[in-house]
Amino acid sequence: MDNTLQKKRTFSYAKYGYLFSLPFFLAFLIFNLYPTLYTILLGFTDSKGLGNITFHILKDDPWKNFRSILKAPTFALSIRNTFTLWMMNFIPQITLAMLLTAWFTSRRNQIRGQGFFKVVFYMPNIITAASVAVLFNSLFGYPKGPVNDLLVSMGLRSEAFYFMNFAKPTRWIVAFIQFWMWYGYTMIILVSGVLGINPEIFEAAEIDGASDRQIFFRITLPNLRTILTYTLVTSLIGGLSMYDIPKMLNNGNPNNSTLTSTMFIFNQAFAGSYMYAKGAAASMILFLIIAFFSGIIFFLMRDRK
């Protein structure tokens, strides 16, 4: 009796689940279904060339584009670069963001001016990536540029260093820009996640005499799990589709060391030969890679209770 009543109740509320997600779904159907399906279809066609709307589905060899992308050494390189660049910026980024979160949400050690710091740290994210890239390009200019002028005048180097002509420094610059643009963003999300935790839990822990460190690792972090999942997954997606900064800083140079997979896709589909089909195939491969790693994150961060 009790059981059926409950069933009836959940059933009657279920329709709101559908109803409330309807606008989202409609907007998807209207504005995104066509482009998405179109992209998937393109991967199996011979579509190329500007304005060439007519194309043929590759009936004899549907996986031709996929094979040719997987065989291209430049694509493999771009995937490796993307991962390297992502790791180089994400590890310091999440570490610093966590550290700042711990400092700013510590209830004992009130940091004065933390409101100001929180607001200011997000600000690099307000400027467009293009302006940031231009700024850093001139900062590291060769043979004249503020960084080189500084290095030479301080006697650290006898002559100017051509940062953007060497793979490692260029990668570090790209990674640093990404790190610098996004650690504040990540911190804001984590801080608001902590603010969303019921304060009574903290109060109880304090009464029990837990140290700051204990509170952070035993209470804050476990309660941040869902938010951390969000941060990890979106950083992964954002990181693996990194485009603006490496593109505008040095166009993937030197020697393709900062060529990311999205840049590769862009080159296929839009620059030069307009190989839409190959670009679409490459983006589906990239999609599978992202989905695979996101799946791992979801698995690792799952609720073990």
Next chain:
Amino acid sequence: MTLEKRNGNVLVKTLIYIVCIFLAVLSLFPFVVMAINATRSTYQIQQHAVSLIPSTHLMDNFKVYTGKSFDPMRGFLNSLIVAIGATALTVYFSTLTAYALVAYRWKLREPFFAFILAVMMIPGIVTSIGMYQFMYRIHLTNNLLSLILPAIYAPGAVFFFRQFMLASLPLELLDSARIDGSKEFYTFNHIAMPIMKPAMATQGIFTFVYTWNNLFMPSILLTKDNMKTMPIMVAMLKGDIYKREHGAIYLGLTLTVLPLFIVYFSLSKYIIAGVALGGVKG
């Protein structure tokens, strides 16, 4: 508290302040460069892109900026319409969708969430081919709605709100509201939303900044002069491959970022303090 411990604390605090001040300087540096470059001439900027000494060419740059075929006031208005419209739609409907995913049990809930995650992972760069072909076909080019209406669909924001609701929306609260006779839609608007305010403000800032700065789709969809947004106008200043108006570009960038500051600072109180769990206590 022993003296030793207090000293340790002071040391840690000093370290924290040093790190924070250093990071703050790093964060503010580009804005200072931008604002100062807005007062420098194109040639001064070409010779030294980064300088901390203001110059006297602000008015010249302003003349170049306003002397083009576009109207900066119109651009500001267009940007404002698009950014406010898109932000409001994204924040409201994403919260609503996330609410559907968290507050109700329905058969397709998990598949729907998986679907949202999947569409979020599709690299946007290639769907843009289909996107602008589509906008052309339905004749929504040169119409600001083409940038506002699609904002209802924001998988990333839905994911964001869902994760926040899982962490901080007490479902018992909704149950008690139901017992009090509150209708579902009313419960969402008047009980769930206030709790989500910090998350909404945070996401609101992110969306606003993104939409305000967005250049790629707007520059394809809005081609008529009276429809252009501020970033498109700035991009047009560098349009000539061989003759770039650097001074005017920096002035344009500075003017573009000012409204963002206003919005950001007015919403930043949520980032600073948060009004978390206001609903629970009230």
Next chain:
Amino acid sequence: MKKLLAIALALVMVFALAAPMASAEGKTVINVMSFTDEVPKMIARYVELHPEFAEKYEIETTIVATTDNGYQNALDAALANDEVPDIYCAEAAFVLKYAQGDACAYAAAYEDLGIDVAAETEAAAIAPYTIEIGTRPSDGKLVGLGYQATGGAFIYRRSIAADVFGSDDPAVVAEAIGAGTQSWDKFFEAAAALKEKGYAIVSGDGDIWHAIENSSDSGWIVDGKLTIDPKREAFLDLSKELKDNGYHNDTQDWTEAWYADMAGIGEKPVFGFYGPAWLINYVMAGNSGGSAPGEGTYGDWAVCPSNVGFFWGGTWVLAGKNVPGTDKAEAVADIIRWITLDASEDGLQYGWANGTWSGEQGTKDTVASGVVMDKSNGELDFLGGQNMFEAFVPANEYANGSNLTQYDEGINNYWRDAVRQYTAGELSREDAIAAFMQNVADNFDVEVDF
């Protein structure tokens, strides 16, 4: 708060929906698409000068910046959706695509607009390379012409020439760098002589690249295959020679250090730059560190013919394929004729050459019409009073459009990077070439024989 938001949102929707649509009031609309407001301003000037034209036609302008390929994306979308603009512009970097390549079918032949191509280009003595580039190979018809001529010369410092070569006379410097020899031998002799006195001959390897690129016999692609012309391959060695001997300041074009060399404040004083007339007006004059003779390097420059012929940049004007046969064909033809073919003193080019086209005193430039060039005065204070047309007009003859391909922008990027890697010692010569070929193979629809 919520009410406020709702009101704001409602207002936004009203504004968005009430998108003002210009009413044409029975006038025929001519759609123009461009990447700067240069050509639209010319057309506006034409309308201003021809009131009877303004009564019948309305100009609708679309300007999209070239940033992030924006212009090409927007134009391509319009072309593919059969919304071909009546008049559209293309820059040298991508004109091949619209005049000869993938998108050439969307352009109308000038003759179909009623322009007598052969007679009118001859009457105005239009620079042959601009015609060559604007001619569609599939039917041999002219579809685009420019207004500028961008043949390049060598722009050098008078004081350095006097110090090293004993005279600042263009004839002496022309002899020293081997003007017209189509080789780099004399150039390197001059470089050695300049180095002895502590000067660099050019600022960076980008300066000689534009000259080399355009003087080669074949383009990057021949019959669908990647081809490395020997003259372009030699850029590897020339670039290495410049760097190893310290003949340049090792700058990259369009960076601070490059501009600094124009003001003479780089590491070593730089002797000269290769470029067309616009490089003087748009870039060098402003970066010379002064605005009157005696200030910075202003007035210390002169122009002499280049050792190899080349051109760099320029804008071409095309008409849409749907124009011929409609009631606006004549109007479009009139505008195009005024911009690209009118050699009279009322035409655009005369005003453009003398810096008077928009009424005020502007910058002087070389234009496509030889007739206009002959009756124009190219004397510049920046060049110590020299008439720059003396050097630039003959340069147009050496310029040639046959070695361009529509993928040059992208391919050049890979090539210049490979060369920089080689000169920096990061890659061997073979590896640099191999890396370049791999890039072309993976990024373009071009056959590559490894």
